[in-house]
Amino acid sequence: MPTLEAKDTLFKKKSTLNCRGKLLSLEVPLVMGILNLTPDSFFPGSRLNSADEAVQKAAQMLADGADILDIGGYSTRPGAAEVSAQEEQDRILPAIEAIHRNFPEAIISVDTFRASVAEASIAAGAHIINDVGGGLLDEAMFETIARLQVPYVLMHMRGTPQDMASHAKYDNLVVEVLDELQSQLAKLQQLGVKDVILDPGFGFAKTVEHNFELLRHLEDFRILGLPVLAGMSRKSMVYKSLGINQADALTGTIAVNSVALMKGADILRVHDVKEAKQTIILLEKTKL
Structure with missing residues (x-):
């Protein structure tokens, strides 16, 4: 883990992301809206079945203030079915093309x-790659990102979506997550990748208790000088802690997102865009 004194020798704090020529400012936290083209995402309310449904949902999210639309075609919830790269592309590419067109x-x-899905998606009109594997599940991912020169979300996970729960063992959670992210970050830096966003991976090879420990120490992830993404929307850390289900977890999501913003999160990845945007607006008004 880098020391506080070492932080200036690493990445300087990014204030913008270059999204294929479009500059996205990070001066105010951003909202990333989730669009799932999967039949088995953990939150049933987020599931979309076609490109037309994705366009309708995108229209609503953009009207509600979404800064980024995050499209996925592979559910990473525990126990989700394996999906081939071809099926993943067949699910998401029509939606990307339709949203980009509209x-x-x-x-x-x-x-x-x-990496193959990432490359096809960028060709179809996407701008950012959000990799839950942090480059560990496809050895070609980092070189692909370096060649495409698009912003990349580097998330922490151990194992695979199928077995990650068995890897949720840490002696010092925050230090180990930071060290593992920094190790992957060094590889990206060596390849010349310019825009990297850090995601500590809430819910990925983490217990509920681990998730809250990460949230308590989220400001520590700013030591690397990079934007930080928090993805806790309707996850088990919220609904299991409250003894409810995902459908009733909006209020809890707003609560943990508020804490994340106060601890320096730059991007909130959410199912409920309007509420996240309102949370950001109100918390920005509390700043001196």
Whole structure:
């Protein structure tokens, strides 16, 4: 883990992301809206079945203030079915193309750990790659990102979506997560990747208790000088802690997102865009 004194020798704090020529400012926290083209995402309310449904949902999210639309075609919930790269592309590429066609100014992120899907998605009109595998599930991912020169969300996870729960063992959670992210970050830096966003990976190879420990120490992740993404929307850390289900977890999501913002999160990845945007607006008004 880098020391506080070492932080200036690493990455300087990014204030913008270059999304294929479109500059996205990070001066005020951003909202990333989740669009799942999967039949088995953990939150049933987020599931979409076609490109037309994705366009309708995107229109609503953009109207509600979404800064980024995050499209995924592979559910990473525990126990989710394996999906081939071809099926993943068949699910998301029509939606990317349709959203890009209908909303040419919209910034589109793609939630994938596969380099081939990432490349096809960028060609279809996407701007950002959001990799739950942090480059560990496809050895070609980092070189692909370096060649494409698009912003990349580097998320922490151990194992695979199928077995990650068995890897939720840490002696010092925050230090180990930071060290593992920094190790992958060094590889990206060596390849010349310019825009990297850190995601501590809430819910990925983490217990509920681990998730809250990460949230308590979220400001520590700013030591690397990079934007930080928090993805806790309707996850088990919220609904299990409250003894409810995902459908009733909006209020809890707003609560944990508020804490994340106060601890320096730059991007909130959410199912409920309007509420996240309102939370950001109100918390920004509390700043001196």
